[in-house]
Amino acid sequence: MALHLGASAGFLGEAMPGLVAGDLWEALYAPGDAAPAHGVYRCEGCGEEVTCARSAPLPAREQHAHYGPWRVQWRLVAKTAGA
Structure with a gap:
C-alpha cells in the first residue's frame, strides 16, 4: 500500500469519474x-x-x-505526473 505523511496530502488528488479513463484503472x-x-x-x-x-x-x-500459485498481474493504483 502506498503511504504518505499528512503534510503531503495536499499534493495528492482523487481521480474523478468521467475525468480520467476508467479503463486505465480497471485493467490488469x-x-x-x-x-x-x-x-x-x-x-x-x-x-x-x-x-x-x-x-x-x-x-x-x-x-x-x-x-506460490499467484499470477503476476499489475494494476495501476496511483497515477503520477510524467516528465
Missing part, C-alpha cells in the same frame, strides 16, 4: 507490458508495489517471481 497488465501511464503499480498476486514510467515495461516474471 501482464509482466513486460508497456505501462500506460507514469505511476505506482500493484501486483495482484502478492501486493508488492513498483513505480514505472509510461511506456516502460512492467516487471517481467523473471524480475518479480512468486513463491
Whole structure:
C-alpha cells in the first residue's frame, strides 16, 4: 500500500469519474507490458508495489517471481505526473 505523511496530502488528488479513463484503472497488465501511464503499480498476486514510467515495461516474471500459485498481474493504483 502506498503511504504518505499528512503534510503531503495536499499534493495528492482523487481521480474523478468521467475525468480520467476508467479503463486505465480497471485493467490488469501482464509482466513486460508497456505501462500506460507514469505511476505506482500493484501486483495482484502478492501486493508488492513498483513505480514505472509510461511506456516502460512492467516487471517481467523473471524480475518479480512468486513463491506460490499467484499470477503476476499489475494494476495501476496511483497515477503520477510524467516528465
